[in-house]
Amino acid sequence: MLHEQELKTFVEGTTNFFEVTAQQPASIGSPYLMEGSPAVHEYTGVINISGKREGAVYFTAPKAMLTVLLMKMQENDFSHETMRDLVGEVANMISGNARRDFGRDFVISVPSVLSGEKPQIRHKPGMRSFIIPINWRSHSAKLIVALT
Amino acid sequence: MTLAGTERRRRQLITAGLGTALTLVMGTVLIMGFRLATHMRANIGALQTASTLQIYPQEISHQLNSLRDRLEVRAYSGQALADLQATVKRFDQMLNELGVSAEADSPQLHRALQLWHQYAPVLDPVLSFNAQPYVDSDTAGSSLSREGRQYYAEVKRAQLFASDSAGALQGQLAALAATLQRTCSDAAARLRMLLLAGVLAALALAGAAGYFRLTRSSHERAAREAQEQTRDILKTVHEGFFLLDADYRIGSVWSEALTRMFGRQDFAGLSFEELLKDLVAPATLATATKYIKLLWGDRAHENLMKSINPLGQLEIVMDNGHGGKETRYLEFDFHRVMGPEGVKHVLCAVGDITSSVRLAHELRESQENANAQVDMMLSMLHVEPLQLMAFLDSAETSLNLVNGILREPARSDAEFRKKLGGLFRELHGIKGEASALNLKSVASRVHALEDMVADCKRKPELSGSDFLPLVLRLDDLLAHLRSVREMGARLTTLKESGPAAAASVAAAAPHGSAAPRQPRPVEDLSSALQSMAERLAEDHAKRFRLTVSGLSEVPPSYAATIKDCVIQMLRNAAVHGIEPPEVRRAHTKHDVGAVSVHFRKVGEGYELVFEDDGAGIATEALKAAALRQQLISEEEARSMDTRAAMALIFRPGFSTQDDVSMDAGRGVGMDVVARSVYALGGRIGVSTHPGRFTRFKILLPAAQAVSSAVA
Numbered sequence: 001m002l003h004e005q006e007l008k009t010f011v012e013g014t015t016n017f018f019e020v021t022a023q024q025p026a027s028i029g030s031p032y033l034m035e036g037s038p039a040v041h042e043y044t045g046v047i048n049i050s051g052k053r054e055g056a057v058y059f060t061a062p063k064a065m066l067t068v069l070l071m072k073m074q075e076n077d078f079s080h081e082t083m084r085d086l087v088g089e090v091a092n093m094i095s096g097n098a099r100r101d102f103g104r105d106f107v108i109s110v111p112s113v114l115s116g117e118k119p120q121i122r123h124k125p126g127m128r129s130f131i132i133p134i135n136w137r138s139h140s141a142k143l144i145v146a147l148t
Numbered sequence: 149m150t151l152a153g154t155e156r157r158r159r160q161l162i163t164a165g166l167g168t169a170l171t172l173v174m175g176t177v178l179i180m181g182f183r184l185a186t187h188m189r190a191n192i193g194a195l196q197t198a199s200t201l202q203i204y205p206q207e208i209s210h211q212l213n214s215l216r217d218r219l220e221v222r223a224y225s226g227q228a229l230a231d232l233q234a235t236v237k238r239f240d241q242m243l244n245e246l247g248v249s250a251e252a253d254s255p256q257l258h259r260a261l262q263l264w265h266q267y268a269p270v271l272d273p274v275l276s277f278n279a280q281p282y283v284d285s286d287t288a289g290s291s292l293s294r295e296g297r298q299y300y301a302e303v304k305r306a307q308l309f310a311s312d313s314a315g316a317l318q319g320q321l322a323a324l325a326a327t328l329q330r331t332c333s334d335a336a337a338r339l340r341m342l343l344l345a346g347v348l349a350a351l352a353l354a355g356a357a358g359y360f361r362l363t364r365s366s367h368e369r370a371a372r373e374a375q376e377q378t379r380d381i382l383k384t385v386h387e388g389f390f391l392l393d394a395d396y397r398i399g400s401v402w403s404e405a406l407t408r409m410f411g412r413q414d415f416a417g418l419s420f421e422e423l424l425k426d427l428v429a430p431a432t433l434a435t436a437t438k439y440i441k442l443l444w445g446d447r448a449h450e451n452l453m454k455s456i457n458p459l460g461q462l463e464i465v466m467d468n469g470h471g472g473k474e475t476r477y478l479e480f481d482f483h484r485v486m487g488p489e490g491v492k493h494v495l496c497a498v499g500d501i502t503s504s505v506r507l508a509h510e511l512r513e514s515q516e517n518a519n520a521q522v523d524m525m526l527s528m529l530h531v532e533p534l535q536l537m538a539f540l541d542s543a544e545t546s547l548n549l550v551n552g553i554l555r556e557p558a559r560s561d562a563e564f565r566k567k568l569g570g571l572f573r574e575l576h577g578i579k580g581e582a583s584a585l586n587l588k589s590v591a592s593r594v595h596a597l598e599d600m601v602a603d604c605k606r607k608p609e610l611s612g613s614d615f616l617p618l619v620l621r622l623d624d625l626l627a628h629l630r631s632v633r634e635m636g637a638r639l640t641t642l643k644e645s646g647p648a649a650a651a652s653v654a655a656a657a658p659h660g661s662a663a664p665r666q667p668r669p670v671e672d673l674s675s676a677l678q679s680m681a682e683r684l685a686e687d688h689a690k691r692f693r694l695t696v697s698g699l700s701e702v703p704p705s706y707a708a709t710i711k712d713c714v715i716q717m718l719r720n721a722a723v724h725g726i727e728p729p730e731v732r733r734a735h736t737k738h739d740v741g742a743v744s745v746h747f748r749k750v751g752e753g754y755e756l757v758f759e760d761d762g763a764g765i766a767t768e769a770l771k772a773a774a775l776r777q778q779l780i781s782e783e784e785a786r787s788m789d790t791r792a793a794m795a796l797i798f799r800p801g802f803s804t805q806d807d808v809s810m811d812a813g814r815g816v817g818m819d820v821v822a823r824s825v826y827a828l829g830g831r832i833g834v835s836t837h838p839g840r841f842t843r844f845k846i847l848l849p850a851a852q853a854v855s856s857a858v859a
Contacts, residue, residue: 001624004617011616028612030564031619032555033626103474128623132612135559 002053002130002147005101007031010057011132013097014143017090018136022072029133029140037123038131038144041065042116043083045091048109052102055147058121059090065139084113094143155367162360170353177346181339187251188335191328194251197242198325201260204239205314205321208271211235212307215274219300222282222290233275240268246324254327260320263313270309273302388498391485396420396440399493409478409500411467420496427464436480443482443494450484457482461505477505520589525635527586533640535676539581540633542708543590546574547626554619564610569800571601571618573820580715584673584680590632593625673699673711677718681743684722692726692741692760694718698748703851709824710756714745716817717758717844725762725842735839737761753830756846764838767793774802794834798822 011028018026040060048056066083075082091111098108114121121144123129129146211232218225247261281296292300381403382389388406391399400416407413410423420440424433435458442448459480465473479501485493528536553570557563575598582591600618604610674696681694702710726732726741733739743760770793771785779802780788796802800819825832830848 001627002620004620007616007620008613011613027559028616030554030556030558030567030612031615033551033619033623101473105474128626130619130623131555132616133557140557 002145006053006147007130007132007145009097009101010094010143010145011134013094014059014090014134014141016097017093018069018134020093021089022069022136024072024136026134026136029135031130031132034129034131034144036125036127037121038129038142038146040114040121040144041141043087044114044121045087045089045094046112046114046121047091047095047098048112049098049106049147051107052105053147055145056121057091057094057098057147058144059087059094059134059141060144061087061090061134061141062139065136065141068137068139080115084115087115088113159360159364159367166353166357166360170350170357173346173349173353177342177349180342181346184335184339184342188332188339190249190251191332191335194246194249195325195328195332197246198321198328201239201242201246202318202321202325204235204242205310205317207235208232208239209307209310209314212274212303212310216300216303216307219281219292219296219303222292225281229274229277232271236268236271236275240264251328251331254324256320256324256327260317260324263317263320267309267313267317270306274299274306277302386500388496390415390496391493392420392440392496393493394444396437398423405500406498409476409498427466428462432458432462440482440494443484444491446490448484453482461501476500476502521631521635524587524589524632525639527588528632528636528639530679531585531587531676533636535585536636537633539585539587540629540636542581543578543629544626546578547622547629550574550622554615554622558612561610564604564612564615568601568605572598573823575601576817576820577712580712580719583683583719584676584711584715586679586683587632590625590628593621593628597621597625673714677714677745680715680718681722684719688722689728690722690726690741691729691739692722692743695742695744697744697746699745701749701754702747703754705851706754706828706848709828709848710747712824713756713821713846714758716821718743718745720817721758721760721762721842725760725764727763731763750847752850754848754851756848757843758846759841759843761841764836764840764842765794765797765834766838770794770796774799777802794836797834798832 015026015028018024040058041062043063043066044058044060046056046058063083066086067078070078070082070086088111091113095108095111098106123146127146127148129144132143132145134141134143211228215225215228215232217223218228243261243264246257277295277299279295279299280293281299282290283293283296284290378401382401383404385403386405388403388409390402390406393399396419398415398418398420402415406415410427415423421433421437424436428436439453439456439458443453457480459478462478462480463475464478465475467473477500479499481497481499483495483497484491485495531539550571553567553574556567558567575594579591579594579598582588582594597618600621604614604618607614677696678694681692684690685692699710699714721743726743727735727737729739732741741761744758746755746757748755767788767790771780771788774780774796775782775785779796779799797818798821802819803817822832825846825848828848830846832847833845834843835845836842
């Protein structure tokens, strides 16, 4: 069973990003469970985890949210690559938080990014993920924690 | 003194001894050589003199001859005499010098001196002549004067003596020279021998020094190798080792594992207290310090001390190297190092036992899980497989509803708070069923979830973070239900050992809640209710008998509702209705209470009557509880009639019990019953008499044709 602190570490990594880069905190929506492969937005940052836990953590955000976030960061470049870099940065911050809190217990991969019209993530049948909505301004992204 | 100190001292002594011996040998050789050289030099001088003296007797003889010849021919003889005088004087002087030198002291010299002493008087008249040897006359020309004639006679006598004894004197002097020559040769040989001995002694000492140096360097090499090995051991060993001195300070040598364990390197001179100060609680630190002091006592028994070691498993929190913190477990072991005067040091061995502690923890958890599974299986043995599967289906459906409630988007406190009521109702239903089937592990998990929902309710401001523990528990519960389902399948296979049974169980075990469910026949709840009644009576120290009739007649579409209602009312009866036996006796009632459940068809519809002969419901108690829970105001309470007061029990959140237990206190029981009944188009009524009975009557319309029950 996943521990509350583990979930909190991933959540903090995500909300910290908004706090630091946009100077505007993000809030957590109502968390829930999802069996099978969850749907994701256009841009998804992924960190794969092994060691004490096995699986992956995803931060998935819609393009609209990332655009506003870039504007807030006073960026002028709203290209596909910049959006990819941005979700990659969020994943990087989640990874940094996890390294800080879990140390050698977790082996964390370098963040990767999925993007496109309908990118898909595939989970084992019967595997449940924790979906934590990340609300920022009027937008909503998702943090997906799929660990066993 | 240490072994290394003794060895060092020994080496110093040997070096000093060798140095002294070399100095003595060289000093002796030099002094003796000097003396020999000095002696040789004197001998050589004497030899030279003796050699020179050999020619003098012959020379004197010649000069005497020359003097005689001159006198005979009346030639000038003054020069010849002067030469003779000089020769004799030199000979005499040299011979006398030789006589006083120790080197030439020999019989030959004595003999030569003796001969010379005989010779000298013969020569003296010649040498001392100082008159005119000639007289001149016109007639005879030059002739010898009287003194000249005497002088001539003396010369002749001396010349004759010289002819006789010059050879002897010369022989003695030659023999003396030969003796001196031998003496010189002997001295040279001695000097050679001495030098050779000195060189040999020096070589021997140099050899000894070389051997010693060789030995020393091999010792040093061995010591260096030993040091390197010690360093390698200290570098490689996984345990932390260090020595504590009498001031409880760490020595200058320690194993590198300490650096990893404590995340520091400044151990030398660090006190034991400083080492642990920031890592352990003050009380533990104080105990540890006292313990270390005890170790220095001479009478402390090591095994006994080991048994009271307060640092056998020390939990410390330290940097994880990534900017965060981690908990690690260290084991300290102490050994006293004894010297001739008692305890010299305390050797401290520190092991990182984090893995073992975690493994033990996991093993314990695994053992507890195994025990829980055994308990679970034992309790499942009493449940009909179909009843169990029906419960699991129902529970999973409810939990999916719970997840659905959680999934509804929420940003504000009000939106989060709105979810709580729905969560309570769904969870309560599952708990009721689990309790009825005596599935304690499920019931306790749901109860914990209910506790979390209740915690959320008490918080002044709700956010998504407050729901994180809840969703984790929900995941755990779903996982548990899945394992119960698998266990049920295995049990059924074991019990029936028939392929048909296994197949039916497998079919009833869908992986995931999305699988379509087959309608199940309505099971007879009687046995489950009897089990639940027994558990409730035991848990609440009550005694009552349950009578059930007609439940097999419940149409499938009402099965779930009737089951939920009966379970809830049975709980209420056990917790609130039936009095403890001593109270019942005091009210002249039978010790064992009576609870009855009757279901029957009435006209087009159905009737369920639930009755207990307990304390009844006191309307004043209801009002007081509602006031306490701020569900009504005091004014409302005063104006409330009996009917309105009785209706309070169907209000959401109402409970007469202040403490929450597995079976009551949430205030989500009777409102769920009422909602379910109303949802089916039915009615519910309650009648009671304080001290005598409580009766619930549920009327339901004719059942729908299509069964949608999840029994």
